[in-house]
Amino acid sequence: MAGTIHTRTAFLTSEFLHLFGLELWNKYPAEQVTDLEEDVAGRDAFKSRLISLSGLFEAFNKKGFDRSLGFKNEGARLSLVAFLKTQLPNHHPQIDDVFRTVSMVSLLRAYIVHSKNQNYKEAFQFFKIPEPLTDYAMAWASLKLHFELFLADFVALIANKNAVPIKQVELESSSIETALRYTLQKHAYDLRETPLAKMMLKEIAVRGEILDTDLAKAVGHPVELVRQILLPFTSSFIRVKYATNSSTLITMPEFRDQIKNLEDWLEDKK
Amino acid sequence: MRAKKIIVKDVMTVMPVIVLQFDETDQEFCDQSGSGTGLRIILKIYGQRVSCVAGYKFAGKRGKTLEGMAVPFDSDGTISSFAEMLDQVQNIQHLPDEINVEDTRMALIDLRHRPLVKDIITDELDNFTDHSKLRKLIYKNWLGHHGTALIDIEFGNLVTYYSTSRDWKEQVAEYLWIPLQAATEEQAEPFKEELEFKELLF
Numbered sequence: 001m002a003g004t005i006h007t008r009t010a011f012l013t014s015e016f017l018h019l020f021g022l023e024l025w026n027k028y029p030a031e032q033v034t035d036l037e038e039d040v041a042g043r044d045a046f047k048s049r050l051i052s053l054s055g056l057f058e059a060f061n062k063k064g065f066d067r068s069l070g071f072k073n074e075g076a077r078l079s080l081v082a083f084l085k086t087q088l089p090n091h092h093p094q095i096d097d098v099f100r101t102v103s104m105v106s107l108l109r110a111y112i113v114h115s116k117n118q119n120y121k122e123a124f125q126f127f128k129i130p131e132p133l134t135d136y137a138m139a140w141a142s143l144k145l146h147f148e149l150f151l152a153d154f155v156a157l158i159a160n161k162n163a164v165p166i167k168q169v170e171l172e173s174s175s176i177e178t179a180l181r182y183t184l185q186k187h188a189y190d191l192r193e194t195p196l197a198k199m200m201l202k203e204i205a206v207r208g209e210i211l212d213t214d215l216a217k218a219v220g221h222p223v224e225l226v227r228q229i230l231l232p233f234t235s236s237f238i239r240v241k242y243a244t245n246s247s248t249l250i251t252m253p254e255f256r257d258q259i260k261n262l263e264d265w266l267e268d269k270k
Numbered sequence: 271m272r273a274k275k276i277i278v279k280d281v282m283t284v285m286p287v288i289v290l291q292f293d294e295t296d297q298e299f300c301d302q303s304g305s306g307t308g309l310r311i312i313l314k315i316y317g318q319r320v321s322c323v324a325g326y327k328f329a330g331k332r333g334k335t336l337e338g339m340a341v342p343f344d345s346d347g348t349i350s351s352f353a354e355m356l357d358q359v360q361n362i363q364h365l366p367d368e369i370n371v372e373d374t375r376m377a378l379i380d381l382r383h384r385p386l387v388k389d390i391i392t393d394e395l396d397n398f399t400d401h402s403k404l405r406k407l408i409y410k411n412w413l414g415h416h417g418t419a420l421i422d423i424e425f426g427n428l429v430t431y432y433s434t435s436r437d438w439k440e441q442v443a444e445y446l447w448i449p450l451q452a453a454t455e456e457q458a459e460p461f462k463e464e465l466e467f468k469e470l471l472f
Contacts, residue, residue: 175358
């Protein structure tokens with residue numbers, strides 16, 4: 001009966017092909033996968049499982065990846081990592097994180113199979129295997145668990161290939177909306193305490209442009225008061241241009257619609 | 271790209287850094303940024319303050335200190351618009367691979383521009399709680415330049431002034447909006463010499 005590793009590996013294999021249009025494996029490593037499901041009683045069995053596990057990582061489709069990349073890589077693992085990085089340009093650190101398991105398996109294999117002890121302690125720490133290694137069943141259980149997690153993380157990682165990023169227009173409109181809210185907040189005191197300010201801004205919004213002297217007439221207040229109240233808004237919503245030696249032209253180049261509906265902007269959303 | 275978080279330690283020092291390194295998979299980005307594969311970037315993090323330096327090799331920096339290699343962040347509409355767009359997402363990985371900031375930048379310019387009345391004037395106004403003894407005047411000086419001044423009629427002081435050879439219309443518009451009463455000829459007269467003014471504009 002097929003175990004978890006077999007099911008997960010098969011799922012990963014089909015997902016990978018589906019997402020990238022390229023085979024994950026040079027040849028599907030059926031034998032190794034079957035071997036990984038076996039129990040471990042002693043050192044020899046542990047060694048055999050470990051060889052199968054690292055054999056699995058050598059069976060990645062190096063040729064296919066190198067061809068797609070246009071450059072050669074040292075080993076099947078690095079080739080796959082480079083391929084994933086070009087396919088998922090925003091997930092480089094995650095790719096490195098996921099594939100740490102693979103490099104740790106290589107380190108452990110070098111130590112157990114070839115007695116190379118360079119950095120082997122790092123692998124022991126990573127898999128939480130106590131030293132000296134005596135409980136092989138336990139050590140294998142940890143390795144197997146890490147491998148199952150690796151398969152799950154790998155599947156989750158490549159699913160990002162289909163992730164839909166936020167659209168440029170949405171990003172734009174929400175940035176502009178945020179900036180507008182900050183600006184309104186900055187003016188909140190004036191807008192709340194001076195109903196005339198709100199009224200005049202709306203009037204300018206409706207008209208697009210108006211002489212300050214005409215606005216003064218429209219609201220029934222002296223032009224000096226109109227200017228004084230609107231002065232803070234000259235750094236945000238309104239522009240003031242010379243008209244005559246006694247009057248200026250007030251314009252509102254942008255955000256007229258929002259100013260027309262000022263209440264909505266001021267009240268319903270904080 | 272590789273990214274690695276590292277805690278660098280020294281005597282009494284704990285310095286968390288992030289090191290980035292470009293590799294072959296970043297070729298396209300490197301071409302755009304004028305960098306090359308192998309470039310390493312050290313980001314030194316302390317709270318929200320981050321400093322940064324980059325190089326292919328740090329040994330033998332041709333007499334330069336790390337400080338000399340670091341480029342200060344300048345005020346730039348493009349990057350500040352981008353930074354505000356960044357605020358809009360919880361997860362930076364939701365951002366598109368390419369972002370055009372033009373419309374956001376233009377909108378931000380529209381919302382935050384120089385106020386009509388210059389700081390040199392408003393800063394002075396802020397220094398006075400009572401504006402009733404202050405007057406404004408706009409004049410033409412002997413060079414034909416236009417000047418704006420604030421005077422204190424109680425103590426007979428010149429509060430502040432500036433003159434410019436450009437944009438007299440803009441200056442008139444600003445003058446009209448300064449929230450003070452206009453000085454009369456008599457009130458302006460004592461400042462004629464100090465301001466080198468030929469005549470009041472109106």
